[in-house]
Amino acid sequence: MYKILLCLAFVAATCQGCNLMQRLKVKNQWIEAYGFGEDRMAIGTALWRSIFAQRPEAIDKFFKRVNGNDITSPKFQAHIARIFGGFDMCISLLDDDAVIEANIEHLHAKHTTMGIS
Numbered sequence: 001m002y003k004i005l006l007c008l009a010f011v012a013a014t015c016q017g018c019n020l021m022q023r024l025k026v027k028n029q030w031i032e033a034y035g036f037g038e039d040r041m042a043i044g045t046a047l048w049r050s051i052f053a054q055r056p057e058a059i060d061k062f063f064k065r066v067n068g069n070d071i072t073s074p075k076f077q078a079h080i081a082r083i084f085g086g087f088d089m090c091i092s093l094l095d096d097d098a099v100i101e102a103n104i105e106h107l108h109a110k111h112t113t114m115g116i117s
Contacts, residue, residue, distance in 0.1 A: 018094075020095065023094040023095050024095075026091065026094060027091055027092065027094060027095075030087075030088070030091045034084070034087075034088060040080075040081070040084055041077060041080060041081070043084075044077075044080035044081070044083065044084055045071055045072065045077070045080065047080075048071050048076070048080060049071060052068070052071070062114075062115075062116055063076075063079075066078075066079040086107060089103065090103060090104065
C-alpha cells in the first residue's frame with residue numbers, strides 16, 4: 001500500500017512541473033492503461049501478485065482485513081477496485097493542483113490511521 005501511495009504522490013509531484021499538454025498526455029495514457037472492467041481487475045490482480053511475490057510479509061502486516069491471502073477473493077478484488085479508483089481519481093485531478101494535493105493528504109491520513117505510512 002505504501003508503494004501505491006508513493007506512486008500517487010510521485011504522479012502528483014512529477015506532474016507539478018508539467019505543462020497542461022503533458023498532463024493531458026498522462027491522463028490519456030492512463031485512460032488507455034486503465035481499460036475497462038475485466039481488464040482493470042486482471043491488471044490489478046497481476047500487480048498485487050507481483051507485489052506479494054516480492055514482499056510476502058506485507059500480506060499479514062497490511063492486508064488481513066481484505067483477505068490478502070487470496071487475491072482472487074471478492075474481498076481482495078474489491079480492494080483492487082478501490083485502489084485503481086484512487087489512481088483514477090488522482091490522475092483525473094492532475095490539472096487541479098490544490099485538489100490533488102488535498103486528495104493525497106486525505107489518502108495519507110487515512111492510511112496513517114491504519115498504521116500504513
